Amino acid sequence: MSIKVYNYVLKIEYDGTNFVGWQRQKNGISIQEKIEKALQKILKLKIRIIGAGRTDKGVHALAQFANFKVNKKIESEKKFLASLNYFLGKNLISIINIKRKNSFFHSRFDAKERTYEYRIINREGSLSINNNKAWHVKKKLDINLLKKGARVLKGTHDFSTFRASTCSATSPIKKMNMVNVKKTGSQIVITFKSKSFLQNQVRSMVGSLKYLSSGKWSLREFNKAFKSKKRFNCAPPAPACGLFLKNIKY
16 A cells, blocks of 8 residues: 655745755755754654755745655644744744645746845945845945846846856756846845746846946946856856845746
């Protein structure tokens, strides 16, 4: 007789400041490890979760998704959610909801579109509320140049310039469905939508957009660096603290 397997997906929010990233690593505590340990306490089983995206050290998530399989049914999802958040609360990791999916559902491979948001605070004064939640840039940025650069990145391109040397993706060609720039007061939010991203791609693009909008590069130089497909032509990547995994569409 075959054992029935239940597949559940978690929607997760976290502050990535004090973690080595999403994925389990030997050099520190990861978000994945914390959630797996909490699940193990509740289910009394060793659990492995599959995340939809591997956010780096210091990167935050408003909606990360991860699924896990278990051979027993969770009778009360509401009670289970409360228990899970009880064990995770002090870590600034919140499980927003839990849903049962079919046995074939895969958080990473079934994702149709990922949305990342990068936040910049462009002002002289230091950050308090947004400390570790945005990139503090003192030099005034040209929002029109920023928007022009964003338009260059939209569409299907070879993003090798913005790809980390350790990236394991099979191809550097990605389609940016959306690159949007919005300024409200001193806050600039750049939103990126794509089915998938290369390692370090968003932070590298933002770092290069900052070079452009601060006058360090002309639009021609920005284009030249992008089209060169050479990593050494990339501007220094933006810090991790301003990056948020905003949502994943299935």
